[in-house]
Amino acid sequence: MMGEGWIEVGSKIAGLLFVLTTIQQYFPQQLKHYLGKWFNIRVLGFVYPYIKLKINEHSNGRRNEVYYAIKTYLSSKSTDHARRLKADMIKNTKSIAISFEDCEEVLDEFKGIKIWYRVLQEDTNTEIQTSTFYAQRSQQVPEYKSYELIFHKRHKDVVVGAYLEHVVEQAKEIGLRNRQRKIYTNNISDYWYWADKNFWSHIGFEHPATFQTLAMDPAIKDKIISDLVTFSNGKDYYAKVGKPWKRGYLLYGPPGTGKSTMIAAIANFLKYDVYDLELTSVKNNNELRKLLIDTTSKSIIVIEDIDCSLDLTGTRKKKEEEKSKEEGENDPLKEKETDKEKEASKVTLSGLLNFIDGIWSACGSERIIVFTTNHIDKLDPALIRRGRMDMHIEMSYCKFEAFKVLAKNYLNIESHPLYETIERLLGEANISPSDVAENLMPKNASKDDAEMCLKSLIEALERAKDDARLKDQKEEPEAETEQDGDGDEDPKSKLGKLVKKHKSYLRVLRKNVWCI
Known part of the structure; x- marks a missing residue:
């Protein structure tokens, strides 16, 4: 009976092979493709319950960001399981990325779900469109790679949804940790159109300052560190209270007390990029808004010596000019002054306030705005109120x-x-x-x-x-000498004080005329 059973199974297999051979020889190519697809779906689906998800390096002739996110994500996973590895230096990073070799499989787990990764490499003539300042051009890529994800079909919704989102987020965090941080400065307005709309230029940020080397009161230092940690972990809190995820710091004190060093220590502590904004090279509020939009998250926007950067009293100056016109005063240097004003920056206090906490300030997240000044009493109270400059830090003399x-x-x-x-x-x-x-x-x-x-x-x-x-x-x-023996003010002293006051006005006037 056992022998007859095996004979029957063998005859059925032989019959199946005969049918497949006949289809291979005599059936049209399209029909064979359809029957092969039907066989894979209907027959093998019961035996092989796994799904293969393919993610190509390029999609529709362009770079596939999901592929590179997986590549970054697997750089921290491959060393645990793979036996054949390779090392690459990634652009704009300070570390070496480790990845697994072609045809090597790596296992990953997510919420108890097992996902297998494998690299595929194929030869092709894929054409990729690249854009330059002058024109668009196409580049022939002789080969392309892809990742193949293998997982059980019952976990399809989790893998395609939550898991891939998890991979992308983890890749962003890894990229931020490994990237070389930069310090940016705004380009001069006249060259923006020649720079292909690059509003910022940058170099690598390698300042060695840390909170351990910062010379200040340890109690104040601990308070600042605690505030920075709370801010960096406050994404959900800021969303809950309905505020943009940003914070303002005002650093004030005499020259040489470490204000710039404090900024470098904050950047190194949080691993943020630094944007050094030079207000005098910004023509107007519109350009200031463009600069803000072009900044990235996880960054520190710095305006040093805010009291010297701009004369933010344009409204008062305009009123004084109108008053002088009504009185019929004639200024011999009127034409030169007008030309000078045309060249000067037109950034106003209102534009700067909107830059700090206006509607446009919410176009990014996780950003810190820092002002520095040697004379806090010269700043407009509206500029440094709580909510704009949330924390005022006095950088005092050395104790x-x-x-x-x-x-x-x-x-x-x-x-x-x-x-x-x-x-x-x-x-x-x-x-x-x-x-x-x-x-x-x-x-x-x-x-x-x-x-x-x-x-x-x-x-x-x-x-x-x-x-x-x-x-x-x-x-x-x-x-x-300002008072006499009875405590009353001496008339001579009063007259001298008045003359001294007018001399100071004349000195300021001469200085302004000389500058013009």
Whole structure:
């Protein structure tokens, strides 16, 4: 009985092979293709329950972003399973990408679902359209690659939907971690059309500043770090409260207190690009808006010395000009002044405010806007109010805690007998961290160099203390001469004060005429 059963199975297989051979020889090509497709779907579908999803390197003659997202995603997965690997240096990155060799299979899991990857390579004459500044041209690609994803058919909806979205998001994060960060500056307006509408030019950002090397009060430093971490993880929170995902920081303080170094430390901490915006080269509010639109997410937009960048009092100047016209005043330099105003930037305070938190400011996400100034009292209150500049950070003169950070960085010491003297002098004299760092810079390689540097700093602190004392002594007699013995203001002093005031006006006027 067993032998008869095997004979029957063999006869059926022989009959099937005879039918297939007959179809192969005598049936038309289109009919054979249809029957083969029907056989794969209807017959093999019951035996082979897996689906193959093919993702080509190029689609419709253009670069397929999903393919490159998978390539980036698998660079972190291939080393765990594959045996044959290859290394590539990807453009605009600072690391080497590891991928698996052709025909090698890599297994990935997502929510308990197993997905197999395999690289396919085929020869073809695919034509890819590339666009340049001058014209469009076609490029012949002799071969192209594709990824083949294999998974069970019951997981089709999950793989095509949630899984591929997960791969794309992970690829973006990997690309941001591995990319070489850049610092951008806005191009001069006259050259925009020659630069193919590239509003920003850039170079690699390699500033070494970190919060560990930043000389400032540790308590303030920890507060800033905590705020930055909260902001970088606040995507859902900002969406919940209905605010654009951005934050403003105002850095103010005397020159040399580390405002630019703070910006570099923030960029290195968050791994953000830096956009250094020069307002004086922006012609008007429309160009300012174009610059904002052309910035990317995960970036820091910096306007340094905001009080010196532009005269944001255009409305008041216009009113003064109208008033002078009504009074019939004639200005001999009127024509030259008009030409100068035409060349000057027309960015207004209203345009700058819209740049910070207007409707157009929500065209991107995860961005930080930083203003720096040496004189916070010169800024318009509307420009620095909470909600625009969310956090005001004072970069003050060097204190003892900041000095210890600098001493550790420059001299590699944490304590010294001269520290007590330096702590006392830092409380009596004002000196910037940059001046302290200059005195701590080793001049030679001797063992006693640290002590020499500390003594040099003590001398600088004593000089600063003496200069401050002399300045106070010089100002005291001038204050006393403004009043007579009875406490009333002396008429001569009042007249002299008025003359001095008008002289200052004339000096400013001469300076403006000279600039024109």
